[in-house]
Amino acid sequence: MKLSMHAMSVDVFTQTLGNLSGILEKAAATAAQRKFDAAVLLGARLAPDMLPLTRQVQIAGDIAKNSVARLARQEPPRFEDNETTIEQLRARIARTIDFLNSVPANALEGSETRDIKVPIGERTLEFKGLEFLRRWAIPNVFFHVTTAYDILRHNGVELGKRDFLNNGRDW
Amino acid sequence: MKLSMHAMSVDVFTQTLGNLSGILEKAAATAAQRKFDAAVLLGARLAPDMLPLTRQVQIAGDIAKNSVARLARQEPPRFEDNETTIEQLRARIARTIDFLNSVPANALEGSETRDIKVPIGERTLEFKGLEFLRRWAIPNVFFHVTTAYDILRHNGVELGKRDFLNNGRDW
Numbered sequence: 001m002k003l004s005m006h007a008m009s010v011d012v013f014t015q016t017l018g019n020l021s022g023i024l025e026k027a028a029a030t031a032a033q034r035k036f037d038a039a040v041l042l043g044a045r046l047a048p049d050m051l052p053l054t055r056q057v058q059i060a061g062d063i064a065k066n067s068v069a070r071l072a073r074q075e076p077p078r079f080e081d082n083e084t085t086i087e088q089l090r091a092r093i094a095r096t097i098d099f100l101n102s103v104p105a106n107a108l109e110g111s112e113t114r115d116i117k118v119p120i121g122e123r124t125l126e127f128k129g130l131e132f133l134r135r136w137a138i139p140n141v142f143f144h145v146t147t148a149y150d151i152l153r154h155n156g157v158e159l160g161k162r163d164f165l166n167n168g169r170d171w
Numbered sequence: 172m173k174l175s176m177h178a179m180s181v182d183v184f185t186q187t188l189g190n191l192s193g194i195l196e197k198a199a200a201t202a203a204q205r206k207f208d209a210a211v212l213l214g215a216r217l218a219p220d221m222l223p224l225t226r227q228v229q230i231a232g233d234i235a236k237n238s239v240a241r242l243a244r245q246e247p248p249r250f251e252d253n254e255t256t257i258e259q260l261r262a263r264i265a266r267t268i269d270f271l272n273s274v275p276a277n278a279l280e281g282s283e284t285r286d287i288k289v290p291i292g293e294r295t296l297e298f299k300g301l302e303f304l305r306r307w308a309i310p311n312v313f314f315h316v317t318t319a320y321d322i323l324r325h326n327g328v329e330l331g332k333r334d335f336l337n338n339g340r341d342w
Contacts, residue, residue, distance in 0.1 A: 003175070003283045113172065
């Protein structure tokens with residue numbers, strides 16, 4: 001087990017996105033059990049000017065995918081933002097994890113010193129790879145995964161920290 | 172700029188805790204401006220069985236502090252959980268950051284393969300240092316910092332992703 005840019009990006013992101021998929025599965029089960037339309041959850045927000053659950057899930061995966069692609073100097077697959085069901089969102093997460101797992105560890109070797117540019121509106125943020133990973137990619141991915149979790153907890157879906165951390169694995 | 176256990180723990184945690192402190196400062200300013208008691212925010216939760224803001228802040232810092240101490244084989248400082256104001260919470264964060272910055276990088280060298288034990292109730296989780304960092308410490312710290320942010324956004328404090336990510340720095 002070695003510390004590497006791959007270990008701190010691909011492995012971190014596939015783990016938390018897998019947990020997110022499990023969390024969404026529980027949300028779907030809750031909707032079925034309580035007989036409400038799961039789409040209500042997909043549109044739920046914590047504040048009127050925060051993004052709803054669907055966007056939180058899409059963005060979490062996109063930042064993981066696009067960040068690893070940038071570090072590896074690859075072109076990431078682009079997904080349309082057209083999911084309308086939890087099942088579709090989970091399929092998108094699965095495709096994202098497939099892409100992440102397709103990036104070979106050696107494509108990320110030396111990426112800590114690569115120049116990374118992130119266009120944000122009219123600005124372009126510039127980082128070295130290590131700063132990009134730890135100040136942008138990792139915080140951003142966890143922000144959106146946690147906010148998805150928080151939206152669901154706020155709406156009464158029974159989840160615990162364990163669902164967020166380890167997807168039922170026994171470490 | 173080198174990838175290391177120190178770079179992926181101390182630097183990541185001091186960064187996000189510094190941002191959390193800035194977020195709390197904005198919350199205090201909002202309370203003053205709108206003339207409500209900031210203590211209302213400290214007790215706010217996203218669900219009846221989720222922890223309130225004060226605990227989210229305390230736990231975010233404690234997991235950062237205790238995780239780095241475990242990796243470095245040091246005894247972390249213990250803080251009483253007695254904060255009742257935003258100012259006190261920010262002082263606690265400052266003490267936590269001071270401790271994190273006091274851990275020398277060489278104390279974390281080789282920590283990726285160290286055996287780490289985390290007592291959780293009656294169980295003890297066992298990890299190698301790298302797994303502990305990326306599957307426990309990092310997700311956990313970001314979980315609590317994000318949830319603190321989400322609680323404040325849900326309560327109308329004007330914050331943006333920028334406050335979460337970079338504390339006003341221009342990268």
